[in-house]
């Protein structure tokens with residue numbers, strides 16, 4: 001921790017970019033510094049961060065490859081969303097003590113003008129689920145499965161990054177729809193969660209040299225629907241096992257985010273199978289949030305929807321925890337516990 005704020009100013013911590021990462025971001029690419037606690041102006045909220053969400057899209061946001069973000073410059077605070085508590089509201093519709101999901105950046109306290117801020121009912125579900133299974137990753141899974149893939153009972157449904165928040169939720173939604181669900185994940189531990197906690201019918205570890213054979217054995221009739229979170233070789237392998245008329249939702253390319261040059265695909269199988277490839281951007285589906293949230297909260301309470309979290313504690317742990325996420329070591333939704341739920 002470097003740099004002190006002027007004396008007597010109440011201080012807090014924030015994480016800034018030190019230099020643009022090359023490849024997998026390293027803890028050293030960031031620095032944790034003290035900053036003065038901001039004062040809310042009229043129309044603003046002062047929020048105290050409880051859980052900071054770490055998500056793969058931040059890799060693109062840092063480098064200027066995410067939905068029109070300019071690249072960060074050294075010294076910029078790292079962007080990110082949090083589950084936070086309003087400490088002081090000067091904005092109509094929000095009260096002191098309210099819990100919100102808001103863009104805060106990697107900070108202990110942040111101002112918000114309320115755009116994009118969503119209130120969270122602390123009685124409805126554990127607060128941290130607002131960043132995972134009941135939040136943006138959950139809505140992404142809902143959009144891909146319920147709105148785009150629309151699987152039928154008996155279909156074989158495959159999903160990659162199967163132990164992550166999007167993949168695990170997508171697979172469980174497909175199971176609720178009556179599909180045979182096969183996960184693809186990067187370790188035996190992740191596969192054990194997919195078939196145990198999440199109830200998938202099978203899960204294949206793509207780091208095993210014969211994983212394509214294992215996938216074929218797990219999908220003897222071929223693949224009707226594939227929810228792709230990773231791109232690259234995994235996408236290529238599943239395209240080759242699609243059934244005629246199969247559908248692929250392209251949700252993410254996490255195998256490519258740390259590469260300078262993305263690997264190419266060979267799309268012959270798409271033609272041969274008369275397949276459909278559908279791109280997914282979660283922000284197009286925000287208007288379905290209330291419906292998703294009502295259904296998913298009920299399934300969560302009934303135990304039909306489950307989740308895993310990969311937690312670190314204290315804001316200064318965010319850079320190392322982001323390294324862990326971006327090198328595929330996380331098991332479950334990546335988040336940093338920045339402060340207690342009740343102050």
Ligand SMILES: NC(=O)c1ccc[n+]([C@@H]2O[C@H](COP(=O)([O-])OP(=O)(O)OC[C@H]3O[C@@H](n4cnc5c(N)ncnc54)[C@H](OP(=O)(O)O)[C@@H]3O)[C@@H](O)[C@H]2O)c1
Nearest residue numbers: 056161164165166185186229252253254255280281282328
């Ligand atoms: N389109 C949208 O609107 C939208 C919205 C939200 C998320 N997404 C995308 O959905 C995907 C899953 O996101 P998530 O939030 O659920 O996070 P996540 O699954 O926890 O993402 C990290 C996981 O990605 C996998 N991965 C595969 N190849 C990797 C590589 N080369 N390096 C690092 N990790 C690798 C790893 O799991 P394995 O070991 O199992 O491979 C890792 O644990 C991401 O691609 C994300 O960008 C898209």
